[in-house]
Amino acid sequence: MPGPHQGLDAAEPPAEERLDSWKEIAAYLRRGTRTAQRWASEQGLPVHRLAHGKQGQVFAYKSELDAWWRSRRTDLEPEAPPRPRGRFWRITLAAGAIAVVAAAVYLFWSWRKPAPAEGQVTLAVLPFENLSRDPEQEYFSDGLTEEMITQLTRLQPGRLAVIARTSAMPYKRTAKKVNQIGRELGVDYILEGAVRREGRRARISAQLVRVSDQVHVWADSYDRELSGILAVQSEVARAVTGQIKLTLTAGEEARLSSARPVVVEAHEAYLKGRFFWNKRRPEDLHKALGFFAQAIEKDPRHAPAYAGMADTYILLEEYAGLPPREAVRKARAAAERALAIDPDLAEAHASLGLVRYSHDWDWKGAEASFRRAIELSPSCVTAHHWYANLLASLGRADEARAEIGRAQKLDPLSPVLLVAAAWRVGAALGTSYEAAIPGLRTALEIHPAYPVGNARLALAYALSGRRQEGIRQVEEALPQVASSTPLLAELGSIYGLLGETAKARELLAKLTDRARQSYISPYRLALIHVALGENDAAMKLLQQGFEERDIGLVMLRLDPRWDPLRGAPRFRDLLRRMRLPE
Helix, strand or coil: CCCCCCCCCCCCCCHHHEECCHHHHHHHHCCCHHHHHHHHHHCCCCCEECCCCCCCCEEEEHHHHHHHHHHHHHHHCCCCCCCCCHHHHHHHHHCHHHHHHHHHHHHHHHHHCCCCCCCCEEEEECCCEECCCCHHHHHHHHHHHHHHHHHHHCCCCCCEEECCHHHHHHHCCCCCCHHHHHHHHCCCEEEEEEEEEECCEEEEEEEEEECCCCEEEEEEEEEEEHHHHHHHHHHHHHHHHHHCCCCCCHHHHHHHHCCCCCCHHHHHHHHHHHHHHCCCCHHHHHHHHHHHHHHHHHCCCCHHHHHHHHHHHHHHHHHHCCCHHHHHHHHHHHHHHHHHHCCCCHHHHHHHHHHHHHHHCCHHHHHHHHHHHHHHCCCCHHHHHHHHHHHHHCCCHHHHHHHHHHHHHHCCCCHHHHHHHHCCCCHHHCCCHHHHHHHHHHHHHHCCCCHHHHHHHHHHHHHCCCHHHHHHHHHHHHHHHCCCHHHHHHHHHHHHHCCCHHHHHHHHHHHHHHHCCCCCCHHHHHHHHHHCCCHHHHHHHHHHHHHHCCHHHHHCCCCHHHHHHCCCHHHHHHHHHCCCCC
16 A cells, blocks of 8 residues: 555544545555546445535545555455555565565566657646635646646656647546547647645645556655645656656756755745736736745745746736836846746746847847757747747748747647747748638637637738628627737728728727827837828838837738838838848
8 A cells, every 4th residue: 555544543534634536546546546436336445425516526534545455455456566666675675585576576567667658758737636625726736737847848858748738728627538638639648636735735646647548657646745845746757757768867867856845935926926927818917927026025036936027027018018118128137037046947048038039139149048948948838939930030931830830739729829820920921811711710719719819810811802701800809809909909900901991090099099098019000000001100100119129020021911111211221220131
């Protein structure tokens, strides 16, 4: 059994003795979930069901499981012996008289482990289940999932590819079976688990499933103080790589072994920051910024919190109208501070690369940052995505398509990447706009409420001459983006392209009025003017955007809506000053 628990009072077991799901029960027994369920129905495994719970809501006590195992061990052990632990091997080696038994165990374990991986192995970490019965703790289970993904992405570059959070989170509370999820994500293994938070302790169970035959190749559970949460993640990462037969380098082993105790309050604040950052709405981004600041206040050397802060400032410019100079100054300072603390933090290199790309227009420096982020963490989707954008901006079409393809392989369900692949590095790099329409439709079938996808589809219709479909798509998108200044500007420019002049001017007037109250990108306003044929007004706004380091100008060479200005000397001079190829 996983460990002795003698002398426990079965009538009133302490809280830490309770296991609150099939996953936890299976992990404690060191078996797969199906085996535990079969033992409950056929062998009398002492499992309790919640009085008013749904099917599958169960709990068990460790002391009862221990007593049951002692009474059934002789019958059940030949069926599926538990995995030997380090102590077993030490005893075996010390007792040479049972060498035959040791050899038998070795042969069994060799048979049970998966065959050595050939080429790249792909893994998905499904959302860890929140067993705390408190919706306010969702940030903790979601954060554990995201950190587990991050931990695994840093191991075995080139051999282990880990599916990104965006594509994993839709499977939260899913009823789909492992083989179906495996097919949809194209993965070889799935890591799933559950977490129960109790005060300053957390109980975590995890199990690794091989998709090809749905065999549970490993399971374990951990009951730790929150200060040791990073060590648990390291233990799980080491176990997973061992099961799929990936040999860690000395540096990777050292990094896993050196997981420092966390400042609990700082770690919790950081998890909350990422929880709100992932929502992307302006109000949530401000909340995220506050939580990252709390994390840094509690632990001034919390490098991931600085990286999160850098990412938030960039998104606040795009989504919430933070002036570019303020956004870039604060984002750069946060990214550089993160790297001063942890020079090998891939996310911070990616953040700095975005600053260099979107505001400095330092194309070589940005490329170096993105490539370093990918070198440190080949599964870092944001680095691949932003690098693809850079390559597209510079007209390096084949490289851009290859890079967005790598990002999509790691994050196949991301709406951002689905649209980017169809549009930004697809149609806008030489393919016909008509050819972008099927890919954009696919993105919207998966994510019907994704407003950027609706706007891009409307633009593709407009540029393909499909006027009525374009108008219908804009009208469908308008209610989704009423509060989004950037997307209202997009739709205003599309109205202009479709010949709906009055509607384009109505949106332009609304945005001009908003600009008196808060920052609005001159680049986006210029898009409406050029669509209306007002080229001089558009050029003046582009010049203003150049002086303000407007993030939109990186798309100046790429966006087809600027075609009416491409021959103008002022436009060509603007490209030259930005060091963009014509």
